[in-house]
Every structure is written in structure tokens, then in C-alpha cells.
Amino acid sequence: MAKSAAQSSKSPSQLIDARIEELGDWRGQTLGRLRALIKQAEPKVVEEWKWRGVPVWYHEGMICTGETYKNAVKMTFAKGAALPDPAKLFNASLEGNTRRAIDFHEGEKINEKALKALIRAAMVLNESKAKK
Known part of the structure; x- marks a missing residue:
């Protein structure tokens, strides 16, 4: 599926x-909430739009x-196996x-505090790898 002209003229944030x-x-509500939590954990996060319509945060x-x-709304952590996950x-x-x-899944409560800690841990891991 090729990108439409409208899609290619929009920023990743607009596409999300x-x-x-x-x-x-x-x-949509869940994806919006997850996005807000990511931005709260790291206001300087960069949003991208990849693989035919998948929001990606860097x-x-x-x-x-x-x-x-x-x-389901699936939040996949690129280096998740290396992250501490005390809240499971x-x-x-x-x-x-x-x-x-x-x-x-629909109706599930998000453990916001633990999720933000996981997001921050992913950022710390990325920063440590970037400095090497």
C-alpha cells in the first residue's frame, strides 16, 4: 500500500x-493515553510513523x-528483554x-506509574548504549 499524498504531507504526530x-x-482512547504517558515520561520523545501506519517513539x-x-493495543518495547519489569x-x-x-485490552486499567517507569528505563538503556 503506497502512501497517499495526504499522508506524506503530514507529520508523524499528525498521522498519529x-x-x-x-x-x-x-x-483510540487507549493509544491516546499511552501516547500521553510516553510524553509525560519524556517530553523530548520523537514520534515517527513506520511500517504502514505504526506509531513509534524514539x-x-x-x-x-x-x-x-x-x-488489543500492543505496546512493544524494542529492548524490553533488557528492562527491569518489577510490576510484571x-x-x-x-x-x-x-x-x-x-x-x-478493552476495559483494562493501565498501571500508569509502572508504565512510565518502564518507559524511563527504556530511555536510560538507549542513552547508555548511545554513549558507548
Whole structure:
């Protein structure tokens, strides 16, 4: 699927705004909330739009993605296997050596404090790798 002219003229942030609005249900609300938490954890985060419509957040490297599916909003941490997860938020993609993900389902409460700590830990890990 090629990018439309309208998509290519919009910033990644505008495309993410449009996706949230387009979903128009709990998935859009959840993706919007996750996005807000990421920005609270790191106001300087950079938003990108990749792989045919997946929001991606960066700080000194990829932090995470925000994928939407019929029954879940998946937040995949690029280096999740290397992150401490004392609140046991990771519940998907647990078998790999690198990535870890959190699937959010309709009606589930987000542990905002633990999620922001996980996001900050991902940023610290990226910063430590960038300095080497």
C-alpha cells in the first residue's frame, strides 16, 4: 500500500492524531493515553510513523511502538528483554531475546506509574548504549 499524498504531507504526530481519531473506540482512547504517558515520561520523545501506519517513539534509539489490533493495543518495547519489569507489565512477546510487549485490552486499567517507569528505563538503556 503506497502512501497517499495526504499522508506524506503530514507529520508523524499528525498521522498519529488521525489514527487515534480514526479508531474512534476504546483502542483510540487507549493509544491516546499511552501516547500521553510516553510524553509525560519524556517530553523530548520523537514520534515517527513506520511500517504502514505504526506509531513509534524514539529517544536515543527506539523506545516502543503502539500497534492497534481488533482486540488489543500492543505496546512493544524494542529492548524490553533488557528492562527491569518489577510490576510484571510485559504480557506478550515474552519468548524472544530482545523485544517484550504489553497487550492492553478493552476495559483494562493501565498501571500508569509502572508504565512510565518502564518507559524511563527504556530511555536510560538507549542513552547508555548511545554513549558507548
